[in-house]
Amino acid sequence: MLRVMLIVQKLLQENKHSSKRDIYYTYPSVFLDQSVVDQAINDICILMQCSRHNLNVVSAGNGLIMGWIRFSEGERIFDCISSPNTAHPVPVHVEEVQDIISLAQYILVVEKESVFQRLANDQFCNANHCIVITGRGYPDIPTRRFLRLLVENLCLPAYCLVDCDPYGFDILTTYRFGSMQMAYDTKHLRVPEIQWLGAFPSDSERYFVPNQCLLPLTAEDKRKVEAMLLRCYLEREVPQWRLELQLILQRGVKFEIEALSVHALSFLSESYIPSKIEGKLIM
Structure with missing residues (x-):
């Protein structure tokens, strides 16, 4: 989760947005599976009592x-x-x-x-x-x-x-x-x-x-x-x-x-x- 938090911190500092998939491919050998990133993002949201978009982590729109x-x-x-x-x-x-x-x-x-x-x-x-x-x-x-x-x-x-x-x-x-x-x-x-x-x-x-x-x-x-x-x-x-x-x-x-x-x-x-x-x- 710490690795994901560092990525999120950089996104916020640089005012950039990223998808969960982009985050996974930043360190695929570390995360091993997309579900690791997904769970980390959820845990950070719970810890910070915020929504995913507050972390500048966005979903690819499907609607x-x-x-x-x-x-x-x-x-x-x-x-x-x-x-x-x-x-x-x-x-x-x-x-x-x-x-x-x-x-x-x-x-x-x-x-x-x-x-x-x-x-x-x-x-x-x-x-x-x-x-x-x-x-x-x-x-x-x-x-x-x-x-x-x-x-x-x-x-x-x-x-x-x-x-x-x-x-x-x-x-x-x-x-x-x-x-x-x-x-x-x-x-x-x-x-x-x-x-x-x-x-x-x-x-x-x-x-x-x-x-x-x-x-x-x-x-x-x-x-x-x-x-x-x-x-x-x-x-x-x-x-x-x-x-x-x-x-x-x-x-x-x-x-x-x-x-x-x-x-x-x-x-x-x-x-x-x-x-x-x-x-x-x-x-």
């Missing part, structure tokens, strides 16, 4: 954003409003984001890039004045920090659309409650206001998802659900979510968001998402 928003990151301007259905990268240096202007009515977070692209192709943001964000799977730190920044600054409702499976549910809880790995920095990363838009287990019946689109839970899926059911915060803060998670286990099946589009390619954009929000069919 995407589109919709009715304009903002700047340092000298770079992100003008999503001029082309609401065009994807832009989520900013990495979230602490430098300023001049946020938005005409959106809500923020929609989608689990996967494929769904994000489907919405873009359907010109979703033209028909719905909103901001759409994806972390492309499990969200990285910049995506989570940026989402929190937007919710705090714009005071907009935020909805999350994930696959109806254990991993989709885990991604949903990562946005709302944070992750165990980054528990020391939860207050800067969690978005407690986010609501679950879908997909719910009951959606397969409500929206007539064919049986061939319902996949059996694997043994690993079942173990993951059982482990998540032990999380005390679910029962305390979102008991309805926990009931839905139990329902996934009881039914023994899962399905992807795309299964809802089996009857029409643009079903998500034109029917599912708007009807969910307008009818308040969210949790």
Whole structure:
């Protein structure tokens, strides 16, 4: 950890930024494995009671954003409003984001890039004045920090659309409650206001998802659900979510968001998402 602390000290003194991967390759023969650097960074954050970005250690951005928003990151301007259905990268240096202007009515977070692209192709943001964000799977730190920044600054409702499976549910809880790995920095990363838009287990019946689109839970899926059911915060803060998670286990099946589009390619954009929000069919 001392070696990593010396590298971090140099970054701060020189006002430079580095990724964890860059730090590893500074002394690969000393660190031996990337996990050594990862753990050291976490330990330093806990010791110093700070966030990773305070150490000038940044993550390579993986998230995407589109919709009715304009903002700047340092000298770079992100003008999503001029082309609401065009994807832009989520900013990495979230602490430098300023001049946020938005005409959106809500923020929609989608689990996967494929769904994000489907919405873009359907010109979703033209028909719905909103901001759409994806972390492309499990969200990285910049995506989570940026989402929190937007919710705090714009005071907009935020909805999350994930696959109806254990991993989709885990991604949903990562946005709302944070992750165990980054528990020391939860207050800067969690978005407690986010609501679950879908997909719910009951959606397969409500929206007539064919049986061939319902996949059996694997043994690993079942173990993951059982482990998540032990999380005390679910029962305390979102008991309805926990009931839905139990329902996934009881039914023994899962399905992807795309299964809802089996009857029409643009079903998500034109029917599912708007009807969910307008009818308040969210949790």
